Amino acid sequence: MRAFFKLLLLVLVLAPFAARAVEPSEILPDARLEARARALSTNLRCLVCQNQSIDDSNAPLAKDLRVIVRERLTAGDSDAQVMDYLVSRYGDFILLSPPLKAGTILLWASPFGVLLLGLGWIAWAGRRRRNGSVKAEPLTPVEAAKLSSILDRQ
């Protein structure tokens, strides 16, 4: 937690510099390499920022990372190699889309899990209904009078 607050402090200190991102001087002459660099950048987290990709952030670290990405691409690395290199240096934290691992299975499975659970529940409830185990309770006379008075008022 202490590390977190240090990070927060850093973020607050850096915040005034926010909002610049990719600088003209960084852009690679080769448009295809540059496009690949941009695509990779949007999936890489600026480690000191608040949920920004290095493509969006202008923190000095983000700039360094953008330059590293471009250097590796220029040196002939594949996209996967660049990502692996950065993960080996900074850990999974740098990936905005967490890799599928033991620790993230629940994360990736949750949408489909919830959907399946919901479908199962609906099917179960539907069957229970059809079996007629649930019957509607008639309104009490007071309620019926109240309801009809409200309906009449329309």
Add this chain to the structure above:
Amino acid sequence: MIVETGHFALILALALAIVQAVIPLWGSLARDATLMRAAPSIALAQFVMVAIAYGALTWAYVSSDFSLVNVFENSHSLKPLIYKISGVWGNHEGSMLLWVLILVLFGALVALSARNMPDDLSASVLSVQAWISGAFLLFILLTSNPFARVGMPPIEGRDLNPILQDPGLAIHPPMLYLGYVGYSMTFSFAAAALINGRIDAVWARYVRPWALLAWLFLTLGIAMGSYWAYYTLGWGGFWFWDPVENASLMPWLAGTALLHCTAVMEKRDALKVWTIFLAILAFSLSLLGTFLVRSGVLTSVHAFATDPQRGVVILGILTFFIGGSLTLFALRAPMLKQGGLFAPVSREGALVLNNLLLTTACATVFVGTLYPLALEALTGAKISVGPPFFNYTFVPLFIPIFFAMPIGQLLAWKRGDLLGAAQRLTLVALAGFVAALIFYAMQGGPALSAAMGGLAIYVILGSFFDIVTRVASGSSAGAMMSRAIGLPSSAWGTTLAHAGVGVTLLGLAATGWGVEKIASMRAGDSVDLGQWQVTLDKVAPRPGPNYRETVAHMTIRSGGAIVAQIEPSRRFFNSRRMTTSQAGLLNVSLGQIYVVISDQETEGPLDTRLYWKPFVSLIWLGPLIMAIGGALSLTDRRMRLGIAQRAKRRRGPEPKTVAAE
């Protein structure tokens, strides 16, 4: 003196809240009419007290009373008046006070309409409301008192965070809070239903206006926040899947499900237990949103007003209300009897599907937002869950929703004809398909954008299909007109709200057709931006009320002819030594030219990012249309229970119409 009065009023409000939390509830459990009827007047008094407190704080801001810690830390005598007024909620203490003010305002509205409600319902609702307002008043008074004084009043304040000195602050938080707090009303109704052990279509009628109101404001609040982020944060993004954005999206998703669910309950008396659950869920998620923003447990762009200790207290409140209501739910829900039966293929069935997908989407956002926190706490491993994750999971969940929306509208209650509905929509689907082809032919851009654009056209046309066919069955133009007017306004509301979703989708699709340029510009340089040419004329300083500004004067031309001038700038606020970026924006039909500059090194070139974003306005126009739809539904005759008597005198009982939801 005024400040002390405000402080005192706030303490009185807490005392009233405690009375209101106990007496009417006791009355409703003991079936004592006198105790129950005490609720409305206490609620009104509580509102007056909180309003006095809020007024006092506003007065302190407007008069720059720096003897208040809160004003000293967040205001400045030179700040424009609008930011003095909106600055009241631009900080933790003031925003919590606004939260409570809206809460008791809604309580007062219930109190005013209590005559039309069963005594036990209004008493229980107001009691539950008072539990909430009491908890938050206690929180304010004990941990975040906006009325705390400083011993030696400083001569000048520290000023409001420059990022917040924007008209967005005047609109975004109040809208969002109206939404969040609106769900406290549906929650109170749900809790009251559980306490009284009674829930029926009448209950749904009372809840529906609140579900609509909360949804309407939350929609506007989120859209406004998104637009604000778009033009302030400076890289033209409008949704970052930031934890705090997610925190507002979750109640919206649950609330949208709730809105559709109350329709089923009201019309068909079905899905009761589920409706209650969604009402609890929507408010729990609103509280969670408050907790996430106020505690700073998650890194977020909203990290301007966080304090871990207060976070713990809010977490306590959160646990109390979620835990309490879920316990109540577990005890009482099995006793609620199920109502109307329906076939799987029916309007109800479609709304169940809607609920399933929306809650799954909500769960996805929930897990994606909190998973990194949980994982780090449990294993120490740090991961990031960012936009790519949500693009893979959240977006696919919404695709079926878009496809199903127009179909669901055409299904009949109880038992529908899926094939028939699909056949009737053939033309609409065809139109969407053709639109996708046209988009692809015109833009040549990403196929995904063209497909999304086609889907958007299908959704928009599909929303109107039902209403158009109902109107078009009139024999003459006059008959059609009277049919169109005669339709219940909730039918128009549904149509517009659904169309709004399509409009937003079209705006999202169009992001793929944008142009981005990053350039180093000197005075006189031009950049081609799609069909536009942007020229930097000069860079010049300009004074502001409480900042200094460097403005880039730019001219936009199209084929040589001057279209407009824009002035992106960087503002330096001396009081906080902070710089903000003001984007240069030009609306061209529904698209925008968007230019941001960075700090210029002395006499060097100016680093500039330029965007042409076609149809981008649709992204925020959509929610506006949705909100107008919600407002139209609110004006529906059946919502106005209180003034229905007048209407009855004017006209006789009307034939039963099948209103679309």
